[in-house]
Amino acid sequence: MPKRVATPPPPEDEPRYLAVNNPYPPQANLALKSDIEDLVRWLASCMGKRHLYALFYKKVTPNTIIIEVGRDFTGWRALLGAHAWSEVFHPTAIAPEDRNRVSRIFYSTYPSGRQVEKAGWKRIFVEEEWFDGWKPQNPVTKFPYPLTSHCETPAEDQTGYTLCRPLPLELFGMVRIVNEPAAAPPVVGSNTWVSTKGSTPNAWQKKGPTIVQVPDKLANQFTSLSLTELKSTSPPLTSATTASSSVFSPYESDDEDDEKPYIAREHAKGEFHFEPVEDDDEIDEGYGIGLNAANVWDKAESLSGWETMSKASAPPSEAPGPSGQSDFGDTFNEPEPQLCPVHGPLCSRGICTEYRKNKATWKDRAAEHGNRGRGRGTPRGRGSRGGTPMGSPGGGRGGKGSATPVSPGRSGGGSAWQGNTASLFAS
Secondary structure, three states: OOOOOOOOOOOOOOOEEEEEEOOOOOOOOOOOHHHHHHHHHHHHHHHOOOOEEEEEEOOOOOOEEEEEEOOOOOOOOOOOEEEEHHHHEOOOOOOHHHOOOEEEEEEEOOOOHHHHHHOOOEEEEOOHHHHOOOOOOOOOEOOOOOOOEOOOOOOOOOOOOOOEOOOOHHHHOOOOOOOOOOOOOOOOOOHHHHHHHHHOOOOOOOOOOOOOOOOHHHHHHHHHOOHHHHHHHOOOOOOOOHHHHHHHOOOOOOOOOOOEEEEEEOOOOOOEEEEEEOOOOOOOOOOOOOOOOOOOOOHHHHOOOOOOOOOOOOOOOOOOOOOOHHHHHHHHHOOOOOOEOOOEOOOOOOOOHHHHHHHHHHHHHHHHHHOOOOOOOOOOOOOOOOOOOOOOOOOOOOOOOOOOOOOOOOOOOOOHHHHHHHHHHHO
């Protein structure tokens, strides 16, 4: 199938197409002849009837229509822009609730009538009879027709097709202010980028030391005071804090006659008191406090009743028994779980081939497990329960001619005197 020929561009004499938002009369229905006549007469009042060729309307956009204007039309200043109804219509021609309405006319985005019709708009050609009895000076519109004002394009559906183009500012004596484009960011790795990055503050950068400027007056006060004056100006210790501060303070007293305290233990109850000691030249001058060791701890006095209990009075500890040998017998007697080596507990035994292969092996192991006894290494049977086979000396029910005494218990079937009696009868 041959490719469709592309639509040719519009000719030079192609009419212009304008979009009219909120036209007069309000809620106009272009299927009615009366509304069509009112609409074309209002347009003829501001542009003349000779240059108006046709109207386009669509049911899905009742508040906007498209008009076809001759190419030779030049009166755009009175046609494009905002038409305030309170300025262009007589007060008696419109209802009070419609006086705040504004009609706006823009250049349409459709370049040709073919494109308008392809978009689904229905064309209505303007007829001459609609202007019968009409005059430019009429009781509906003011004469001369007021000039329009600049306006912005209406807010349209973003999913639909845009119908209106912005108005040219030069038509209304306005100058368009073009903002200078922002400078492009520097190329990464360039000298400008490196210098800019280094000067840009970063929240993760390490902060340098903070330098605090001390006032001159305060700095002079500190430099004028000597160390001795600073010590003398410090408040003396009170009686409530003398003991505690003397222990933890790293500075010694200024008075050499003061006696240096040390910590001594009075008795074993844990109380301490401070006693004066002689001056020791070996004590560091920076600390001036000698912490002598406490007295020898009296162990007998500090121990309580349960601590002084003798070992003889303590109950003897029981010797640990064997490490649960009887418990292992039941563990070893438990049969091994029959699990598929491939699928484990989720195996479908009816269809698994691996399970079927190992089933015979598990059966042999189960039979072998049943002949083990109770885990003491003795096979099941009618023999003796002890560790000596039946008929041997001292075992079973007494071997023939055996006189060896047997210890009572689970071994064999008799005791020592039974073995001796059997030997006597045998003789």
